[in-house]
Amino acid sequence: MVDEKYRRFWWQITLTKLLFSLLPLGLLVVVLYNHFSEAYTSKVLEALRTLAINRQGALDLFLEERIAQLVTLANTNTLAQLTDEDYLNRVFNIVQSASRSYIDLGIIDEHGDHLAYVGPYYNILKGVNYRNEPWFDAVLNSGVHVSDVFLGFRKVPHFIIAVLVREKQRSWILRATIDSNVLENIVQAAHIGKSGDAYLVNRDNLLQTKPRFGGNLLERPPGPDFSATVGLRVEEITAGADPALFAAIQIRTKRWVLVIREDPREPLAPLLRTKYLLGLLTLLGLSLIVIGSVYTTKKVLDRLILSDLEKAKNDEVLLHESKMAALGKLAAGVAHEINNPLAVISEEAGWMKDLLQEDDVQASPHLQEFQESIKKIEYHANRVKKVTHRLLGFARRMEPTMEKVMINAVLEECVGFLENEARYRNITIEKKLADDLPTIASDPSQLQQVFLNILNNAIDAIGKDGTITLKTFPEPEGDKVVVQIADTGPGIPKELLPKIFDPFFTTKEVGKGTGLGLSISHSIVEKLGGSMSVDSEPGHGTTFTIALPIKG
Amino acid sequence: METFRILIVDDEDDFREAIMKRLRARKMEVAGANSGPKALEMLDTEEFDVVVLDVKMPGMDGIETLRAIKQKKPLVEVIMLTGHASVESGIQGMQLGAFDYVMKPVALDDLMDKLRQAYERRVLQLEYGRKNL
Numbered sequence: 001m002v003d004e005k006y007r008r009f010w011w012q013i014t015l016t017k018l019l020f021s022l023l024p025l026g027l028l029v030v031v032l033y034n035h036f037s038e039a040y041t042s043k044v045l046e047a048l049r050t051l052a053i054n055r056q057g058a059l060d061l062f063l064e065e066r067i068a069q070l071v072t073l074a075n076t077n078t079l080a081q082l083t084d085e086d087y088l089n090r091v092f093n094i095v096q097s098a099s100r101s102y103i104d105l106g107i108i109d110e111h112g113d114h115l116a117y118v119g120p121y122y123n124i125l126k127g128v129n130y131r132n133e134p135w136f137d138a139v140l141n142s143g144v145h146v147s148d149v150f151l152g153f154r155k156v157p158h159f160i161i162a163v164l165v166r167e168k169q170r171s172w173i174l175r176a177t178i179d180s181n182v183l184e185n186i187v188q189a190a191h192i193g194k195s196g197d198a199y200l201v202n203r204d205n206l207l208q209t210k211p212r213f214g215g216n217l218l219e220r221p222p223g224p225d226f227s228a229t230v231g232l233r234v235e236e237i238t239a240g241a242d243p244a245l246f247a248a249i250q251i252r253t254k255r256w257v258l259v260i261r262e263d264p265r266e267p268l269a270p271l272l273r274t275k276y277l278l279g280l281l282t283l284l285g286l287s288l289i290v291i292g293s294v295y296t297t298k299k300v301l302d303r304l305i306l307s308d309l310e311k312a313k314n315d316e317v318l319l320h321e322s323k324m325a326a327l328g329k330l331a332a333g334v335a336h337e338i339n340n341p342l343a344v345i346s347e348e349a350g351w352m353k354d355l356l357q358e359d360d361v362q363a364s365p366h367l368q369e370f371q372e373s374i375k376k377i378e379y380h381a382n383r384v385k386k387v388t389h390r391l392l393g394f395a396r397r398m399e400p401t402m403e404k405v406m407i408n409a410v411l412e413e414c415v416g417f418l419e420n421e422a423r424y425r426n427i428t429i430e431k432k433l434a435d436d437l438p439t440i441a442s443d444p445s446q447l448q449q450v451f452l453n454i455l456n457n458a459i460d461a462i463g464k465d466g467t468i469t470l471k472t473f474p475e476p477e478g479d480k481v482v483v484q485i486a487d488t489g490p491g492i493p494k495e496l497l498p499k500i501f502d503p504f505f506t507t508k509e510v511g512k513g514t515g516l517g518l519s520i521s522h523s524i525v526e527k528l529g530g531s532m533s534v535d536s537e538p539g540h541g542t543t544f545t546i547a548l549p550i551k552g
Numbered sequence: 553m554e555t556f557r558i559l560i561v562d563d564e565d566d567f568r569e570a571i572m573k574r575l576r577a578r579k580m581e582v583a584g585a586n587s588g589p590k591a592l593e594m595l596d597t598e599e600f601d602v603v604v605l606d607v608k609m610p611g612m613d614g615i616e617t618l619r620a621i622k623q624k625k626p627l628v629e630v631i632m633l634t635g636h637a638s639v640e641s642g643i644q645g646m647q648l649g650a651f652d653y654v655m656k657p658v659a660l661d662d663l664m665d666k667l668r669q670a671y672e673r674r675v676l677q678l679e680y681g682r683k684n685l
Contacts, residue, residue, distance in 0.1 A: 336608070340564050343657035347570030350660050354577045385657055 010301055017293040022286065029282050037271055044267040045245065049234050052247040052260055055190040055198070062101075062186055063253040066161055066178065067144055069095060074163045074174040082107050082174070083116045092118040103158060103177040110171045112136055119177065121154055130175075139164050139173055146254045148202045149180050149209075149217060157217045159183075159208075180217070184209040187258065193266040201227050203255045221259065229257045236264060309502065313519060320520050324449070335391040342384055349377040390416075405442045407472055407481055407548070408433045414451040415470070418459065425464050432471045440481055440550045442528050447548075450521040450532075454485045454544050457517065461489030461542065479550055480530070486543040492536040500534060556601040556671045557581045561591040561617065562633065563609045571604075574660055580667075588612030592620055600628060602670045604663070605650075607634045607641045615641060615648070622649045627677055629670035633658070 073091060074082075081087050092105045104119020112131025119125070130136045139145040139162040149159045162175040183200065187209045190198040199215070200208035205227035206218050214222035224237055226248035234247045245262040265272065353374050355361055364370070390413075415429055422429055458468045466488040475482050492500060501522040525532040529549045536542040558575060562568040563586055572582045583598065585591035589612055591603065603621060607614035618630055632645040632653035642653030651670040654663055 339656055340567070344564060344566040344570060346657040347567055347574065347660075351570050351574050351577075354574055381657065389655075 006301060006305060009304075010297055013297045013300065014293055017297065018290065021289045021293065025282065025285055025289070029278060033275065033278055036274060040268065040271045040274075044264070045234050047267070048245055048247045048260065048262060049232065051190055052232060052234070052249040052258065055187065055258055055260070056249045056251060058186050058189070059183070059200075059256075059258060060252045062182070063146060063161075063251070066099075066101065066176070067146070067163070067253070069099075070161055070163045070174055070176055071144065074165045079107070079115075079165070079167065079170075079172050085116050085118060088116050089118045101178050101182040103179050105177075106175045108136075108162075108173040108175055110140070110173075115172070124154060135160060135162060136173075138162075139175075140171075148206070148256075149183075151218070180209065188212070190258070190260050193263065195263040195266065197222075197261045198259065200251070200256045200258055202257075203227050208256055223259065223261055226257050226259050313523060317520055317523055331391045335388040338384065339388050339392075342381055342388065345377070346381045346385075349374050349381065353378075402441050402443060404439045405444045405447065406437070406439050407447070407483060408437055410444050410447050411451060411470055411472065411483070414448055414455055417452065418455050422459060422468070425459065425462070427459060427462055427465070428467045430467055430469045432469065434473045437472055437474060437481060438550055440548055442548055446524050446528065450524050450546065451483070451485070453517040453521045458485060458487035458489065458542070461487050463489070475547060480547045481550060483546045483548070484543055485546075486541060488541045491538040491540055491542055492534070493538055497534060497536060501532075555579060555581050556674075557583070557599060558667060559591060559594060559600040559603045560584045561586075561588065561603060561609075561614075562606040563587060564606075571660075571663075575664075578664065588614070588617030588620070591617060592624065595621065595625060595628070601674050602651075602667055603628055603630045604667075605630050605632055605645075607632055607645070615645060618645055618648050618650055627674060627681065629674045631663075631666055631670055 073095065077087075077091070082091070088105060088107065092102070095105075096102055104117065104121065104125070106114055106119070106125065107116040108130055109115050112129045112133075114126055114128055114130070117126050135145055135147040138147075143164045145160075145162045147159045147162075149157050151157060157180050158177050159180060160175055160177050162173050164171055164173050187198050187200055195213070197212050199211040199221055201221050202208055205220060205225045207215050207221050208217070210217055211222060223244070223246065226233065226246070229248040229250055232247070232249045234245070236243060236245050238244070243264050245264045245267075247260040247262075249258050250256070251258060352370070356367065356370055356374070361367065361370070411431075411433065415431070419429070455468065462468070468488075469484075469486045471482075471484040471486070473482055474480070501518050522532050525546055525548070530547050532544065532546050534542065534544055558580055560568050560571055560575075560582060561584075562571075565586060568584045568586065572584050575582045583594065583600070585594055588609060591605070594600075595603075605614045605617055605621075609617075612620075614632060614634075618632070621628055621630060626649070630645070630650045632642050632650045634642040634645075634653050634655055642650075642655075645653060651673060652666050654666060
């Protein structure tokens with residue numbers, strides 16, 4: 001029950017401590033991590049945004065340059081010049097020398113007929129009529145047209161830039177095929193890290209360049225649909241198990257959208273590392289706090305238990321003393337009340353004895369009977385007197401004093417108190433008292449209490465049939481007198497030995513013992529300057545040894 | 553041995569009577585008083601050599617009575633009669649001039665011895681006092 005109280009207290013203190021130290025720690029960690037995470041993520045997103053704008057610029061630059069080149073070419077040469085294939089060839093070589101991005105050049109009239117062609121597919125393309133191609137109408141309408149990537153007659157992915165030139169009566173078109181690979185190179189330069197990707201999609205969400213992972217040209221891209229993007233969009237989209245950061249930006253010169261995909265785990269790896277580090281540090285702090293709190297709580301509790309024990313001991317000694325004082329008063333009162341009538345009985349018997357000397361009584365035939373009767377009255381009155389004097393002695397000695405004490409006499413007196421009880425239980429009390437024991441300066445009544453307590457315990461321990469041995473001898477060093485009280489009881493288990501002087505420790509049934517006797521005895525002996533120890537082995541009885549200083 | 557006058561002071565009538573009877577049987581001149589004031593009164597009118605005074609009495613107790621006796625008649629010897637518990641008062645009594653103390657219940661022979669010794673001392677002191685006058 002006592003343990004339960006302390007355990008609850010332990011939990012209360014520990015939990016309170018943990019709560020008040022873990023709460024701020026947890027708060028700190030969460031806030032710190034969130035702030036860091038936000039800052040870092042926004043930095044990563046910012047970098048992605050910059051990259052997207054940068055790549056958009058590169059793509060636009062590339063396309064604008066090509067368009068400008070072609071427009072210049074178309075407007076600085078006459079149709080007659082350009083339909084001369086040798087001339088066109090020379091022009092092609094000049095433009096190609098600046099940029100290797102052209103595959104071929106062609107001149108087409110307003111009816112879609114190929115007037116001239118320079119390029120590697122001369123045989124396939126020379127006779128083709130483009131009137132039904134989708135870009136042909138577009139260029140007639142808008143003057144300059146950049147097509148989506150398509151397979152065309154050659155079944156090779158490419159796109160074209162066509163420029164319409166209007167002359168007085170006729171119009172013609174300069175058409176150039178651009179290698180898709182060039183676009184792909186510009187786009188691919190945008191991807192970051194091992195698993196990042198970048199690609200272009202047209203407004204139908206079809207791939208215009210080949211992504212690094214998954215998807216082919218003119219197919220659906222391996223990510224969400226960004227084809228409707230206007231301006232710039234940066235967002236984190238989690239598709240399936242893999243989270244991904246996407247940046248989508250529309251190209252200015254063409255309705256294409258550049259999509260850049262990044263695995264956030266790569267740029268955010270430092271954040272993740274921070275997360276783990278933070279977690280580790282938190283765990284470390286946590287265990288330190290727990291250990292510290294458990295340790296300090298234990299310290300506090302140990303201290304508390306110690307002071308509780310001490311307090312209980314002091315309280316009980318005080319209580320015991322007041323109890324003994326009350327008992328002393330009671331004993332004195334009873335003894336006096338018995339003493340007075342007893343004195344009368346003694347005197348009356350004495351008077352009768354006196355009267356027996358008278359001649360008339362001497363002549364009585366019952367003289368013998370009278371004499372014996374009176375002798376018995378005197379004998380028993382004397383017995384009662386012994387008892388009341390013992391009681392009065394007990395009462396008188398309640399206050400602590402220091403006087404000359406003959407230990408053997410005190411022991412004999414204690415044995416006198418308990419002799420009857422021992423006899424009923426068939427317990428022999430053996431006395432091996434040293435004759436040459438010096439008198440010591442001590443408090444006889446307190447010593448009597450101690451001896452009575454130990455003797456009572458011995459009788460209780462034995463129960464029935466056994467021997468209590470009392471032994472006194474001067475200590476070899478000479479400044480102490482030793483009293484040993486040994487019983488043949490069942491002994492005390494080893495694990496209980498250190499506890500037997502603790503207050504409230506008892507092996508007796510509930511209600512039989514207070515668990516204070518030995519505790520009080522121990523403190524009495526210590527107060528008298530002596531020491532008390534116990535020696536016991538289960539099955540071999542128990543021996544109490546009390547050493548008392550000769551000089552108090 | 554000449555007879556001398558003894559005053560027994562005890563509130564317990566039976567005890568006092570019994571002691572008185574027994575001392576008379578031993579040819580002593582004995583009177584009794586059942587309280588301190590009564591004893592003092594008797595000391596005024598009669599001459600006593602030794603007073604046997606119970607310590608524990610209701611009202612005026614033995615010690616107070618002793619003080620009063622010693623004030624009135626310093627040469628009257630007093631033997632205190634005490635219970636065991638009041639050895640201290642016996643000793644206190646001796647400090648106040650009582651001759652000795654005996655414990656209840658008392659063996660009559662012991663009391664007789666003490667009475668005789670007390671009387672001897674009184675005789676000596678009376679003689680000494682007469683010489684010095």
